[in-house]
Amino acid sequence: MGKMREFSLYVITGEQYHPGRSMLEVMEAALAGGADIVQLREKNMPASELLEKARALRELTRRYNVPFIVNDHPDIALAAEADGVHLGQEDMPIAEARERMGADRIIGISTHAIEEARAAERDGADYIGVGPVFPTGTKPGRQAVTTSYVRQVADEIRIPWVAIGGITPDNADQVLAAGASRLCAVSAIVGSSDPASVCRRLKEQIAAARGERVTIKLNGREELVRAGTLEELIQSYGLADKRIVAELDGVIVQRNRWESTQVRAGMTLELVHFVGGG
Amino acid sequence: MSFDQHQKDGLTIGGRTVSSRLFLGTGRFPSPAVMQQALEQCGADVITFAVRRVNLDWVQDDAILQHLEDRGLTYLPNTSGATNAAEAVRIANLARAAGLGSWIKVEISANPRTLLPDPIETLKATELLTLAGFTVLPYTSDDPVLCKRLEEVGAAAVMPGGSPIGTGLGILNPYNIGLIVEEANVPIIVDAGLGSAVDAAQAAELGADGILVNTPIAKAKDPVAMAKAMAMAFEAGRLSRAAGRIPRKRYASASSTPEGVSEAYWAGGDPGSGSVSQERSAAGRADTGLQAGRGADLPVKVKGG
Structure with a gap:
């Protein structure tokens, strides 16, 4: 992937979604929750103010060792020492951005159809955005591309790509099932009162879809298990239809919550049942 | 009271009336099939069991309940393995989450050699679990004052031991068991240490409302026959007590x-x-x-x- 490090959860700023809280506070929560690439997007802001925000966000993302991208403005990206720039289809061509940014910076571009995705790959984009998968307030009026476009990209495009547009923990599994392995969310994360926990949840869903293996402590011993739901984990041990009780990090998880509970690295799981006794 | 009427005289604990006064522990039987036959022979409708980790390497591991569900039994899981009140509460919550009712036998052992109950932690756990809505049956030492205290903090029945678990030494202090019965306003179940039918009869003659038996049945040469013998002996002892001894x-x-x-x-x-x-x-x-x-x-x- 070269200059692009692998990432799975892309978070974009959206100050209109969190009145009363500062952008830095909200983005720091997202980083704490596992956001592994961050973009500053402000459509109507004087350049001087935008640069100020970009520098602050650069500072923050550097602390978390996470790449930082600026939307639309290569000059501000350069001035703020960002890692790259993100373009829309209506913005300058990739070649022009490349010329201004140099070979070492990241250039990403939004795509809404497979032809645009092919063109971006051909023109040397480092990654593409794929969406909006669902209707979104961030891009009002734009027709959702649905998961069928996600599936097309998954089949054909070889550069890194990230699904975006109206994605929340509730619909993320559909997008992942269509072949996405990276997600981007705006309002679901920055509009939440607890951005960190939304990020954690999305990261768990992505890890599960990728079939990553994580180490957990199960009944007192270290076990390498497939990331996924608690239901899947218990099934993998052939225990789903047995009368057992699951306790996760000291808290009992009722059976009807197994499906919605994600297996996370480092968690402590106890599975107990009844045995003969007096 | 005729023998038949006497037998119909059920025991009520925590609002539930059980017909058999012999509670059967399910551990240490030679096989699940023998355990089931023993259960049928003694007619127990309260059975106890323990909460343990699932064996991840051998999922065919014979979980005790597979053989017992759909029999309309009352389940009395124990908190064995707990060494203090907090652990007992945790195990009780795990047991209740299995969805088989909210009866719990508090069993807190501090000494691995005697397995004698820790009186202070047992009292604490009984109070906490009562507040949490459990029907609590603490296994306790045969101390009349402690048994009264357990009743006062909410025990639905109190279960003094006859002698240490699995010893078969019978009722070592019949005087105390007698006093406990005299003082009690909740059922007294003699739990642990009984060896054979004679001890069951003695418990009943001393006025116990029931017995909890596991090892003397499970480890008898013929568990099925011993199950019947002990149930009959307890009823005989009760009838004998009612009849008035010389x-x-x-x-x-x-x-x-x-x-x-x-x-x-x-x-x-x-x-x-x-x-x-x-x-x-x-x-x-x-x-x-x-x-x-x-x-x-x-x-x-x-x-x-």
């Missing part, structure tokens, strides 16, 4: 009237020759002497055999 006496009292003893033809005269006959005569005189002398100051109630 006071203990130092010396014998004949069960037939002394009048009208038929005399041998040689009585009072020379029986003839032979040492055997002479001895018999001497014995006869000695009997007479006892009846006329020391025997006279003992109450004599002659009711026949």
Whole structure:
């Protein structure tokens, strides 16, 4: 992937979604929750103010060792020492951005159809955005591309790509099932009162879809298990239809919550049942 | 009360009436099939079991409930393995999450050699679990004051041990068990240490409302027969207690009237020759002497055999 490090959860700023809280506070929560690439997007802001925000966000993302991208403005990206720039289809061509940014910076571009995705790959984009998968307030009026476009990209495009547009923990599994392995969310994360926990949840869903293996402590011993739901984990041990009780990090998880509970690295799981006794 | 009426006289704990006063522990049986047969023979409708980690390497591991569901039994999981109140509460919550009711046997052992219950932690756990809405049956030492305290903090029944778990030593302190029963306003179940039918009968005669038995049945040569024997013995003991036993006496009292003893033809005269006959005569005189002398100051109630 070269200059692009692998990432799975892309978070974009959206100050209109969190009145009363500062952008830095909200983005720091997202980083704490596992956001592994961050973009500053402000459509109507004087350049001087935008640069100020970009520098602050650069500072923050550097602390978390996470790449930082600026939307639309290569000059501000350069001035703020960002890692790259993100373009829309209506913005300058990739070649022009490349010329201004140099070979070492990241250039990403939004795509809404497979032809645009092919063109971006051909023109040397480092990654593409794929969406909006669902209707979104961030891009009002734009027709959702649905998961069928996600599936097309998954089949054909070889550069890194990230699904975006109206994605929340509730619909993320559909997008992942269509072949996405990276997600981007705006309002679901920055509009939440607890951005960190939304990020954690999305990261768990992505890890599960990728079939990553994580180490957990199960009944007192270290076990390498497939990331996924608690239901899947218990099934993998052939225990789903047995009368057992699951306790996760000291808290009992009722059976009807197994499906919605994600297996996370480092968690402590106890599975107990009844045995003969007096 | 006839024997039949007596048997229908159910035991009510935490609002639930159970028909059999023998609670059966499910551990240490030679096989699940033997356990089920024993269960049928003793008629228990309260069964106990323990909460343990699932064996991840062998999921065919025979979970006890597979063989017992759909029998309308009352489940009494224990908190064995707990060494303090907090651990007991955790195990109780795990047990309740299995969805088989909210009865819990508090069992907190501090000493692995005697497995004797820790009285202080048992009292704490009983109070906490009662507040959490459990029907709590604490296994406890046979201490009358402690048993009363357990009742006061909300135990639905109190279960003093006869002797340490699995020893089969029977009821080591019948005096205490008797006192506990006298003082109690909740059912008293003698739990642990019973060895065979005789101990079951004794528990009942001392006034216990029930017994909890595992090892003496599970480890008997014939568990199925012993299950029946102990259930019958407990009912016999209860009927016996209701019937009212005689006071203990130092010396014998004949069960037939002394009048009208038929005399041998040689009585009072020379029986003839032979040492055997002479001895018999001497014995006869000695009997007479006892009846006329020391025997006279003992109450004599002659009711026949």
